[in-house]
Each structure stands twice: as structure tokens, then as C-alpha cells.
Amino acid sequence: MGKSPLDNEALIHSPLFASMSELEFNAVTAFLERRHYKKGELIFSEGEPGREMFILLTGHVVATVNLGDGKRRKIYDFEPGAYFGEMAIIEDAPRSATCTATEDTDVLVLQGLDFYRLIFEHPMIALKLLSAISQVMTSWLDESSRFLNDLLRWGETARLRAITDSLTGLYNRRFLEESLNSRLEGNGEVKRSIAVLMMDLDRIHEINNAYGEAGGDQVIKAVAGGFRQVLRDADIAARLAGDEFAFVLPDTTLQEAQHIGERLRAAVANLTIPLSLKDKLGELLNTKVSIKTCLGVAVSPQHGNTGPALLAAADAALKKAKERGRNRVVVAE
Known part of the structure; x- marks a missing residue:
């Protein structure tokens, strides 16, 4: 070495x-x-x-x-x-x-x-x-x-x-895609192993239905606030849209990416999120909710050598995680 x-x-x-x-x-x-x-x-x-x-x-x-x-x-x-x-x-x-x-x-x-x-x-x-x-x-x-x-x-x-995303303070889709493409297109002799994780929250619509979009936004913001405790300094977390998130992990092997994915999943599952909002009558409502999440994992060059290919592979793995029962991490095929 x-x-x-x-x-x-x-x-x-x-x-x-x-x-x-x-x-x-x-x-x-x-x-x-x-x-x-x-x-x-x-x-x-x-x-x-x-x-x-x-x-x-x-x-x-x-x-x-x-x-x-x-x-x-x-x-x-x-x-x-x-x-x-x-x-x-x-x-x-x-x-x-x-x-x-x-x-x-x-x-x-x-x-x-x-x-x-x-x-x-x-x-x-x-x-x-x-x-x-x-x-x-x-x-x-x-x-x-x-x-x-x-x-x-x-x-x-x-x-x-x-x-950046105004609600969560995370990076936005544009920055994540530019950063991912920039790293993959580097002209160094040694190609770096880069992992991409895709995440979305399980059944966020149930919270939106019960507490409105304001409640859903509070949940999304609280979930995003916990990412930094898991991620490393060089890792990039972004909110893509709604309850969809993506992560770029430079110099990360598949095993390391799975481990980080599991830690993110557990961090979200262990959250107890306080909500403070007004009901239809204007009365202040204070309650607590929890939520779970699914993640899909893809790593270069195994699952792709371009940004779009890695994002698509991670997204396909995320869909499989949902099909298999949610609250889990699945690696791209």
C-alpha cells in the first residue's frame, strides 16, 4: 500500500x-x-x-x-x-x-x-x-x-x-449529479470506487394524509438532520425531490457502502420525530411519529461507470427493496 x-x-x-x-x-x-x-x-x-x-x-x-x-x-x-x-x-x-x-x-x-x-x-x-x-x-x-x-x-x-435544498439544507439534485459526474470523469490513471445510495421514506403519504404536508415536511427535515451522524466528511447527501434522497460516497467499496446504508436505515428507524402543527380548527397539535426507509446501493465500476448509470442502478435496487417488504437495504444486480 x-x-x-x-x-x-x-x-x-x-x-x-x-x-x-x-x-x-x-x-x-x-x-x-x-x-x-x-x-x-x-x-x-x-x-x-x-x-x-x-x-x-x-x-x-x-x-x-x-x-x-x-x-x-x-x-x-x-x-x-x-x-x-x-x-x-x-x-x-x-x-x-x-x-x-x-x-x-x-x-x-x-x-x-x-x-x-x-x-x-x-x-x-x-x-x-x-x-x-x-x-x-x-x-x-x-x-x-x-x-x-x-x-x-x-x-x-x-x-x-x-x-442546496431549502427545506433540509442538504445538497440538491443538480449538485449531486455534477459532483458525481466530475469524480467519474476524472482523468487519473487509477479509477476511484464510488458508491451511490438511493433512499426514500416508507409510506410518507400516510403522514401527509394524517397531518398534512406541513407534517410531512417536518418528518423529511428531521430525517435529513440525522444523516451527518452517519456520513463521513467527503460524502455527499442530497434531497432529490419529495421524500427521495441520494448519497455519493467517494472511495467506498461495496461492503463499506452496504454498511453505511444499513447505518442510515437504522438511524431513520430509531428516530422519534416530534410534530408541532395546527389542526383544521386552528388548535395546536403536538404528537410524535416514526418512519422507516428503504435504500438501494450501486458501486462503480461494478454497476456502472457513469453518473446516470450508477443512479439508475441504485434506483432499481431501491425499487426491489420496496417490493421485498421495505425497511431494508438492497444491492444492485
Whole structure:
């Protein structure tokens, strides 16, 4: 087994993480994907969309720009511990240079989507990351405070509304699908094992019939609130619609996915959910309900190599779970 990137001295002492505690450092690295490039291999080209930033673990990377006459000029050499590509995802702009591995090179990759997850899930960590980035960009020194405040404010409002579900605070279908496709389409040599779980609540219509949609919404919100106790930092939970949920579990085997699915099922089954709402006469009604759930599990590459294929496989397994009596976890065939 290869050495963990957490033990890499260049990474530990990188200026990107210099001000972080060990706990904060571990929280960031949970979002990183390791990738290998051979000597001479292109990492990205000038003008391409920028959706990832890179942290150099081992090897050497050179950045060049096109001078317009067919010639290229080297503008920077990156050594282990350095990072590059961050401005394209911060500004949502094309790459300003071409980066190439000049020897066999290992990097850690932070997806742009995960960069924004850090901003509103771990705002203090994100602030430290942005501060580290701003310190090495002299052109930003006079306006770094305004930039950081504006970016954090934007990340907590516009981006939050665009990628989250207003009722539960979970991610929405769009973010989950984009994140899943981004991970599966990565160009690393080693394909990652990614699990997808689909869930819906058993007989939620009975609660809606008895207590109205407001009661059903309280149940959905309470169920969603318990997911974080089961899921890991890098896992993604989303509400698709109504009482339907989906989960993306990076670097997860089938056995691990089944185990997490069973823990989610048990967590929901063990909930006692208080409801507080008004009846048809306007009287306040306080009661408690419980609910159970079914889950379908699919894992790449066994059940599919694309986002739509994995979601369809997990959804088919979910339907079988319902057919077999509900309150259970079923693996895709």
C-alpha cells in the first residue's frame, strides 16, 4: 500500500496549510483526490475551463504561456508543497497558463465544487485557505480583505441557494449529479470506487394524509438532520425531490457502502420525530411519529461507470427493496 498523502512532508509544510490545526488539515484532505502524471504529460492547457486546483506532492511542474508567435515562455516552476490552478476556480475563469509535468509527478486535486463546499461547510478553514492564496499574490495585497469578504458572502448566499435544498439544507439534485459526474470523469490513471445510495421514506403519504404536508415536511427535515451522524466528511447527501434522497460516497467499496446504508436505515428507524402543527380548527397539535426507509446501493465500476448509470442502478435496487417488504437495504444486480 502506498504512503498516505497525510504523511507527505511537502504537503504538511505547504504554505496552503501552514496556519491550520491538525483537525482542520484532516478536514481539507478528506476532499482531495490523488492523481499521477507521467513525465511530459499535460496537466491542463491555457484557455481551458478551470474546475480543479492542484497541490504538488512529488515531482516537478512547469507553467508556460503562449507568446502569440508560436513560442512559449516559462513563467513558473512548481516544487513539492506548491499549489496551482486556484485562480481559475476562484474566478470561474479559463486557465491563464499551461502546466506540464517535467518528471513523474503526484498531485492532490481539489474539485471546484468541493472548494465551494469548504467555503460554506467549513468557513474558518476556507478563510485560512483563501488567506494563504492571497499572501502569495502581491497584486491582491491591497484588496485581499475585500476579496475574502466578498467571496465568502457570495459563497454563503448565491452559491448556497444554487446547490442546496431549502427545506433540509442538504445538497440538491443538480449538485449531486455534477459532483458525481466530475469524480467519474476524472482523468487519473487509477479509477476511484464510488458508491451511490438511493433512499426514500416508507409510506410518507400516510403522514401527509394524517397531518398534512406541513407534517410531512417536518418528518423529511428531521430525517435529513440525522444523516451527518452517519456520513463521513467527503460524502455527499442530497434531497432529490419529495421524500427521495441520494448519497455519493467517494472511495467506498461495496461492503463499506452496504454498511453505511444499513447505518442510515437504522438511524431513520430509531428516530422519534416530534410534530408541532395546527389542526383544521386552528388548535395546536403536538404528537410524535416514526418512519422507516428503504435504500438501494450501486458501486462503480461494478454497476456502472457513469453518473446516470450508477443512479439508475441504485434506483432499481431501491425499487426491489420496496417490493421485498421495505425497511431494508438492497444491492444492485
